[in-house]
Amino acid sequence: MKKESELNNSLPVLKAAIEATVDGLLVTDKQGKVLCYNQLYVDMWPIPSELLTHASHHAILGYCAGQLRDPERFLRSIEEIYAMLAPESFDVFEFRDGRVFERCAKVKTLEGSTAVLVWSFRDITERRQGESYKAQLAAIVESSNDAIVVKDLNGIITSWNGAAEELFGYRSSEIIGSSVLTLIPPDGLEEENRIMNLIKSGKRTNHFETVRWKKGKKPIDVSVTISPVKDSAGNIIGASKIARDITQRKESQERIEYLAHYDSLTGLPNRALLADRMRIAIENASRYSFRLALLFVDLDRFKLINDSLGHEIGDKLLKAVAGRMQSTVRQTDTVSRLGGDEFIVLLGQIHTATDAAGVAEKLAAVLSQPYQIEQHKLLLTASIGISIYPDSGKDASSLMRNADASMYSAKGQGRNRYQFYSEDLTSTSVERLSLEHDLRGALARDEIFPVYQPQIELATGRVVGAEALMRWERLGQGLVSPASFIPVAEDSGLILSLGEHFLREACLQARQWHEQQQFEGTIAVNVSAVQFRQNDFTDVVLRALADTGLSPECLELEVTESVVMHGVESVAQKMRILESHGIKLAIDDFGTGYSSLSYLRQFAIDRLKIDQCFVRDLPENTDAKAIICAIVAMGLSLGLRVMAEGVETEAQARFLQDINCAESQGYLYAKPMMPNDFEAWLKSRKSGF
Template sequence: MSSSGHPSDQYAVEGGSEADHFYLDEGAEAPGLQGMPAELVAVFDNLPVMVCCMDFGAEVPVLYWNRECERCSGYSAAEIVGNPGALQLLYPEPLYLARKTADILAQGPHFRGLEWTLTSKDNGKRRIAWSSVEGLAMQGGQRWCLGLDITAHSESHRLLRDRDKLLTSVFRHLPDMVYLKDGEGRWLLANPTARAVLGLAEQEGRSASSLEVVEPSRPAAIDLDHSALTEEATWQSGRLSHVQEANDDGHGNLRYYDVIRVPTFGRRGQRLHLLVVRRDVTDQRVAATKLELAGRVLEQSTDGIIITDADNRIIMVNAAFAEITGYQVEEVLGRDPKFLASGQHDKAFYAQMWAVLAEQGRWSGEIWNRRRNGEVYPQWLSLSALRQRATDEITHYVAAFSDLSSRKAAEEKIAYLASKDVITGLPNRAQATLQASLALKHAELGNDRVALIVIDVDNFKNLNDSLGHSVGDQLLREIGARLLGQARERTMVGRLSGDEFMVLLSGVHSTAEAAHAVRALMDLLGQPVVLGDLPVNVSVSAGIAMFPSDGTDFDTLFGRADAAMFAAKRKGRAAYQFASALMNEAAIDRLQIETSLRRAIEQQALRLEYQPLVHLASGRIVGAEALCRWDDPERGAVPPGLFIPIAEDCGLIEALGGWVLKTAALQLRAWHDAGHTELMMAVNLSARQFQRGVVLQQVEDALVTSGIAPDRLELELTETVLLHDGDAVMATLRRLKALGTKLSMDDFGTGYSSLAYLRRFKFDKIKIDRSFVCDLIDDPDNAAIVRGIISLAQSLGLSVLAEGVETDAIAQRLKHLQCTFAQGYLFDRPLRPEDFGARLGTP
């Protein structure tokens, strides 16, 4: 090989005639090129195109590689010629190389313009168009090839193709009607929107007139005929035209279009093309008309109107606003409407108003605001939140209000004279009777309980006679004010006559709650009052009648409450009495239990017992259910069925439930530390704990304090929990589930909504109520229910625990039905912690 390093430098020419064509020396390298003229090879080497000799069937595929090949590929002839892996260097993708090789072999010895993508030495991509060289002597599968680097041409062609696709796509998907005509008015192009609206005939093609393109029966044919006049005017003007046109849509309705026409001319001024873009602006035109009409209505309305942006800044008010409030337009623009507030409403009122507005999109009600001159006046206000349709985000607020001052004053005066007590301002006897009767009817419909309380001032006649009627009236006003100040949301207070008052408490859950309320009222009214510069101690007596147990109508209830009040006076005054002696004793007993329970919780005098949870198949204890026990020093053991409802009614369940959770979790941790790491702890949750919103925090505190794994704690819920504020409960359950705790539905099958809640939320376990389990053997209906519950749980992937298993026969039947777990006296009664630990034995 010569110093040039290229194979063509090796070739020497033998002597001979012209017919010999100067063949290569037989002893030269690259024997595949034998028989080729050396001068021709030298010419190939200096051509500005790629020249190579290939033999796809040989072990060495490349026999010749000229300098242009070296320049384009980056590989020298020494790296390619004679290299068995040369093609893998140039075409590193095996599938691509195989496909292209098959293509060239299929072409035979002669081919033109076969495009291959070659990978250069620097990993660049070059597009080469290969053609065979005809007339050269070739041996076997040898092919002489000329290659032309068309990379730049291919890329520019691709860019043009992509641009054409983009323009075609834009043209096809434009919502406006777009079409193109030539200089003589013949149609060249029309996008799908134009074809659909104008009803272009199937033969819509190129170089056709409007009459040929559009079906003559369509209204568009007439419109296009009229449009020709405007098109001619555009040609005459020589520049873009922009006009609005109105056309019939074929149904007797006018459609309005915004039309742009763009003419183009040749160098000699000849007409070439006319581009027409038609946009349907009917909806915008209708909206503009409506907006104009709304503006007129806004200005002429007798109601004051305020429009704000999403940040509640005023952007528009009408003339009635200025007339009602006294503020001019320029004084309020950009301000928050809260400057109109009177101060008569607290933060809770506005919070509730905004909450309703956010949830329902509107709010209306009576409100008191302030005029520019400082006068406070009533108005009826209607608020609306306007939202953007696409994103549902609030864009504006609209407030419309009317001045109620005159009407309010007249109504209040009439209502006051007809229904109010002149001295105290409370509802008088007639009005109190009416309101109480309505409240009782409402309670009857809602299956609610009501307490009617009659209150009488002790020794009022003596005080009135000794200090005078004006002082007596002052005392009555003070008592009325105190009663009214203590009234809650569903409380009605009225003055019946003389020194007798009535209080109606709706939504009372028990006699204990009624007794609590009466005691609080008596304590409030018993506080000293200054009368005529003299401090006077006042006491009252009260009688209580409960709806519906003491009567279902007002007259009956009032008569019994009044009689109970006189009975209280006979006992020595400053006391209260229930209408029924039995009820009175029960209420007092309940209050005593409540007092003792409160003290027991504060002193942590309660305790927990633990009932084993057993795996039926193996008989192994897998967990415990924590059960609260109370041993009162005076009453002895108080049943949970008695003190748990009292704790729920008087608000003690929050503290009690938190204590149970934490104590049970700590006990489980102690058993885990003793080696019983597989145990779980089940704890019941009260509906009141959920209503007070403390469950999540209490569970987190118990887990943190004890350090037990969350999946070892099982929280048991009854359907009572799920029936109260379902959405809020479900949100809490999802958060508890996210903590990793297990959730069990207790007393399954005793309510009506079990299946509904199983569908809404995936519990981990179902507990079959003992009422079904105890008669499993003798009652076919109960057996069918238990079998159905177990089958349902299995289909939902839930485990099942049967409560109240007391006999081996029931346990065996449950095991046969594939019930997983059980608890009951057959296995063990609830045990104290030390007894339960002994029952577990050594791990």
């Protein structure tokens, strides 16, 4: 009774003490009888007052358990505490409404050895939520693809994530505690100080692009966002940096920028960059009253090399050309590639036109030096047109147009030269464009047609063949010289359709003559180098023969020396295919080009045709006689037939017959004739059938 009395006397004191605590408290005896509790305990659960007054702790616990996520575990733990009476037990449990409590049960012994259990409860919901938020935040930071670096106000790195390790190449153990200057190149220190002053004032910087150092001082391009880091009181204690590697993007941007302004093959400025530099150059020339020059450079017969040896060789040759041109002009000048084999040289400041001529001469000289491209030794020349500001034009368009016209004039004068612009060239250029325009519709308008010139055996006078020659009756303007329209057709690519059409017309006419006129000779058709370079050229020829019904042995194709001098293997292969079908091949205008005798032996050639420029001076000119004698002797030694073109006099014919030249062709016998006229001419002769 005494102990119970002592306990009852101490309860008021205990009650006052537990009301002052920050935890919800409940005191029970060893059997679970409620001895006292504070108001916070009641508010935390909450528990009806009548239940607290009349019920045991076990009844209260049963009521409370219904509010928890795992009531069974809660009640089981209570029973264990009462059974074991351990000095201290700790637990955490969750309510269904999301609250989280910490619970601590301590066994206390009062005076007289009376033991009681003191149950304390603390609401840790906010703390748990904060811990969960921090854990989520840490997980987000760690899983971020962006590098996140945190540093204090002294620039010491305090933490960073895995992406930062990958970006900068340092392990966390290597870098944390080190200065952030480890990651910053010297030229970025001023920028870093300026940004940190902004951070200290509470501002942030968004997505600025800069350069940082990877481990080993390797520069990397990054986009950085820097924000201030504050403590719980709102004081700025450091900065967090989010860095994204933009090296690949920068490289892509630079590549796009490069492709927009530079030629991808040669690395020279392209048309767009040239236009910008021309604009600036013209503005300066106008402001300071000086001249500038525009040189339009076109490589002579480059297409022949490109198509014969392939685009890979052609591309390497263009690179070599670009290198030579750049090394020839001043650093302040611009060498640009427009496309294909066309280049522009902009001389930013000259005193007189003579300066431009000097540069053109240097370019022509350096470009004509031999090129060694893989196993090929190649020769190349260039035609150059020159326009001068302000004499030849006061804007970029005029200068370009006039330099282009000048270049075509240089080509027309024999290539491998330069030509200044003059007013007359404008009309020439316009006429050339007009010629090309009309030529495009000439086939559809039936303006292209063949004429035929007989070929004669000198010893017998027998007609051994006829050469088909292309003519153009331009609508409203009469006949156009082949020397005018054939180069235009070749440059524009129209020669492919014109040539195939003409070949079919000639084959069809020859077949009809064989059937109706008892004509036994061959029909000779000129083939452009552009046609011969077609990959399917042999197919085009064989198809024409099949469609027209002409026997292959009755067709002779005439090609110039320039055809056989480029792409020897490809040319030889095509010639072998044509020869295997019985088609004859002749070298036209022989002696005017640069054929090698060793090459001639490789080709399936049946005839050499001596150019009329040598025949014209016979028999008086000693040099002409010597050249023709040599050609005839060479042809005979190689087992080839030799024909002389442009024979106009009996004296020429006698000389040719005396040196064993077998065949001839020219005005002495007949001019080129329309088909009906050719048929009438045949009938007037007693031989040739």
